[in-house]
Amino acid sequence: xxxxxxxxxxxxxxxxxxxxxxxxxxxxxxxxxxxxxxxxxxxxxxxxxxxxxxxxxxxxxxxxxxxxxxxxxxxxxxxxxxxxxxxxxxxxxxxxxxxxxxxxxxxxxxxxxxxxxxxxxxxxxxxxxxxxxxxxxxxxxxxxxxxxxxxxxxxxxxxxxxxxxxxxxxxxxxxxxxxxxxxxxxxxxxxxxxxxxxxxxxxxxxxxxxxxxxxxxxxxxxxxxxxxxxxxxxxxxx
Numbered sequence: 001x002x003x004x005x006x007x008x009x010x011x012x013x014x015x016x017x018x019x020x021x022x023x024x025x026x027x028x029x030x031x032x033x034x035x036x037x038x039x040x041x042x043x044x045x046x047x048x049x050x051x052x053x054x055x056x057x058x059x060x061x062x063x064x065x066x067x068x069x070x071x072x073x074x075x076x077x078x079x080x081x082x083x084x085x086x087x088x089x090x091x092x093x094x095x096x097x098x099x100x101x102x103x104x105x106x107x108x109x110x111x112x113x114x115x116x117x118x119x120x121x122x123x124x125x126x127x128x129x130x131x132x133x134x135x136x137x138x139x140x141x142x143x144x145x146x147x148x149x150x151x152x153x154x155x156x157x158x159x160x161x162x163x164x165x166x167x168x169x170x171x172x173x174x175x176x177x178x179x180x181x182x183x184x185x186x187x188x189x190x191x192x193x194x195x196x197x198x199x200x201x202x203x204x205x206x207x208x209x210x211x212x213x214x215x216x217x218x219x220x221x222x223x224x225x226x227x228x229x230x231x232x233x234x235x236x237x238x
Contacts, residue, residue, distance in 0.1 A: 010088070010236065011064040012036035013056070015072025016043060017094070018161050018225070019104055019150040024069065027225030028232055034067070035236055043075060044157035049168045053078035065236060067091035069221060070193060071161060077171035080178060090182045090205075091235055093228070094190050094218050096197035097204075105166060112162040114156050124178040129216070132217040133189050175204035182208040183230060183235040187216030211233075 012032065014025045022029070022040040029038045041056045052075050066087050068076035073095025080087060101106060128146055129137050135143040150158075182205045186198035195212050202210035211231055216223045 008036055009033075009037045011061040012038045012236070013060055013064045013066050013067035014040045015056070015066070015075050016040065016211060017070035017072050018165065019153045020069070020072075020146075020219075021149050021152055023093050023145050023149050024094045024219065026222075027098045028067075028190050028221055028229050031120075032233060032236065035233065041072075041075075041154060043072065044153055044160065046161040047160040049074060049078040049164050052164055053082055057083055057086070059146050062086065063088050065089040065091070067093065067232065068095065069093040070218065071093060071165055072096050074165065074168050074171070077174065078168075081135055081174060084177075084179075089180050089235060090178060091232060092182070092198070092201060093185045093187065093209055094187055095201075096193045097175055097201050098197065099168060099170045100166065106236055108162055108166055112159060112166070114157050115162070128192050130218075132223055133187070133215055135215060136217065142219075146219065153206055172200070172204065175201060176206065178205045178208075181235065181238055183231060184208055184210045185220055186210075186212055187218060187220050187223065188212050188214050189216060192218040192222075 014028070015022045025040055032038060043052055046052045046055055056075065056079060063086050066076050066079065066089065074094045076090065076092065077097065128143055131146060132142055182197045184202040186193070186195045188195060189202050198210060202208040213224050213227055221228045
């Protein structure tokens with residue numbers, strides 16, 4: 001019997017969320033390496049979505065699959081506005097196409113002001129409980145990883161990222177024009193970007209698939225890694 005033809009490894013660009021780095025995607029990087037050449041973009045060096053997208057595109061392969069979580073999803077939308085022909089597939093995790101509400105902007109601006117005057121302490125245990133499912137806060141492989149990521153990213157990058165998020169545009173008008181295989185993933189218990197935000201994206205992007213991850217907060221690739229990696233494998237091979 002002739003063995004099946006192996007799939008060529010495709011470039012996969014991973015975009016972390018606010019105060020996150022490559023540790024967010026560790027399980028996906030390790031377990032998709034047979035079919036994907038994974039690269040994690042650095043989203044810490046610029047203070048606007050435009051500049052972040054341009055920096056990512058400057059380092060990216062000519063064509064690539066694109067996955068972004070939360071703030072990474074905002075950057076993914078900006079990449080699609082600038083270079084849609086370079087994106088072969090799209091995965092949006094725990095993100096929203098909407099700009100911040102007035103209340104969200106006020107809260108974000110207050111956090112940014114405190115950080116700029118030196119009152120940045122990374123991710124406190126109380127704040128961590130708003131990011132991950134309550135069952136995961138005390139799990140070292142989840143809560144501990146999140147706390148370590150925030151320390152590595154640090155205050156200055158946090159300030160730049162918050163400024164970029166505050167100035168992001170409304171991405172909803174462009175959703176219907178997305179013409180690549182699209183997977184939308186959200187934690188069932190995501191308090192930061194609730195499932196209805198992902199449902200809105202999936203309903204507007206032609207042919208998009210939506211998966212709501214049980215027992216999961218805002219960081220699905222870290223909180224439910226096996227499930228998310230399995231979904232991404234199907235998406236990459238489809």
